[in-house]
Amino acid sequence: MPKDFVKPFCPLKAHSKLLILGAGFSGQRIAKIVKALGTEVLCSRRNINSPGADFQFDSKKPDLPSIDSLKDITHVLSCIPPSNNGEDPVLTRLLRHLEKMPLQWVGYLSTTGVYGDSKGAWVSEKNTPKPEQPRSIRRLACEQAWVSSGLPIQILRLPGIYGPKRSALENLTGSKGKIIEKPGQVFSRVHVDDIAGAALHLINKTTKGEWPLVVNIADDLPTSNKNVLNYAAKLLNQPLPRVQPFEQAVEEMSSMALSFWKENRRISNNLLCKELGYSLLHPDYRSGLRDCLKYFKS
Numbered sequence: 456m457p458k459d460f461v462k463p464f465c466p467l468k469a470h471s472k473l474l475i476l477g478a479g480f481s482g483q484r485i486a487k488i489v490k491a492l493g494t495e496v497l498c499s500r501r502n503i504n505s506p507g508a509d510f511q512f513d514s515k516k517p518d519l520p521s522i523d524s525l526k527d528i529t530h531v532l533s534c535i536p537p538s539n540n541g542e543d544p545v546l547t548r549l550l551r552h553l554e555k556m557p558l559q560w561v562g563y564l565s566t567t568g569v570y571g572d573s574k575g576a577w578v579s580e581k582n583t584p585k586p587e588q589p590r591s592i593r594r595l596a597c598e599q600a601w602v603s604s605g606l607p608i609q610i611l612r613l614p615g616i617y618g619p620k621r622s623a624l625e626n627l628t629g630s631k632g633k634i635i636e637k638p639g640q641v642f643s644r645v646h647v648d649d650i651a652g653a654a655l656h657l658i659n660k661t662t663k664g665e666w667p668l669v670v671n672i673a674d675d676l677p678t679s680n681k682n683v684l685n686y687a688a689k690l691l692n693q694p695l696p697r698v699q700p701f702e703q704a705v706e707e708m709s710s711m712a713l714s715f716w717k718e719n720r721r722i723s724n725n726l727l728c729k730e731l732g733y734s735l736l737h738p739d740y741r742s743g744l745r746d747c748l749k750y751f752k753s
């Protein structure tokens with residue numbers, strides 16, 4: 456990773472050691488950035504042969520990593536979603552391990568789905584969560600379990616995550632050449648590098664006593680999928696995809712896809728960016744997609 460790339464990120468202090476539980480899309484990218492800043496990072500995946508896996512952790516399997524293999528960890532980031540029964544896979548299996556570590560900060564990647572539907576209005580951390588989808592109800596239960604764990608927790612609530620090799624550029628090929636349009640509907644997003652940047656910024660702030668329990672990490676510009684896909688098409692010099700009205704598209708949508716379109720909210724990042732002073736690397740989808748283009752292979 457080029458030196459210039461890591462310039463904007465705030466490094467962890469010397470002798471820190473970060474444990475990333477569930478180094479999938481976000482975890483892998485965050486690990487790369489934090490390693491490039493000179494901090495030791497350990498990553499779990501469910502399969503030891505998966506890229507970037509330092510050790511195996513699958514909450515559904517009996518084997519657990521030894522406590523010795525996880526010693527001296529100072530910071531933890533859990534990227535593992537709730538189990539189907541609503542329990543947190545990390546807390547149910549690894550809490551005793553975590554309690555033995557000299558932890559300074561534990562981050563939990565949650566979702567802004569916990570806010571439910573605001574009918575397009577802005578939503579901040581001050582809004583009481585009103586999850587409507589079963590997966591968001593499970594998510595809120597996991598947040599609450601982390602808060603009650605006694606660990607030095609901070610909850611990072613994320614909207615749609617995109618980044619290199621997982622963005623509207625790739626979605627264009629999968630969109631069967633069409634864009635779904637639902638007037639008034641917007642989605643919030645965050646570029647994966649801003650999850651890393653914001654997490655590092657927040658860790659730094661906690662050392663100065665600024666420790667809000669919950670922080671939204673979103674860009675400045677919630678917008679429609681149509682705008683994002685049109686911009687992706689422009690970057691790829693492709694014709695603009697055909698627009699299909701939502702009412703028509705509904706008929707062939709999976710229940711999961713449908714559940715995303717049921718909720719409409721704009722996620723406020725005021726706490727992160729104004730009160731805590733984080734500068735987004737990618738304040739909107741245009742900047743983010745231009746970055747993703749560097750990694751795009753058609």
Ligand SMILES: NC(=O)c1ccc[n+]([C@@H]2O[C@H](COP(=O)([O-])OP(=O)(O)OC[C@H]3O[C@@H](n4cnc5c(N)ncnc54)[C@H](OP(=O)(O)O)[C@@H]3O)[C@@H](O)[C@H]2O)c1
Pocket residue numbers: 476477478479480481482499500501502505512513514515534535536537544564565566567613614615616617
């Ligand atoms: N994708 C989005 O747009 C979005 C939006 C908001 C919030 N989130 C949440 O933010 C977090 C990170 O998102 P992401 O897209 O980076 O997720 P991801 O790529 O799907 O990574 C999830 C990680 O959790 C691990 N995992 C899943 N179930 C597990 C279990 N039972 N035991 C142990 N490990 C398990 C996976 O293991 P493997 O590496 O072996 O697959 C993977 O490393 C997730 O909790 C996600 O739900 C995602």
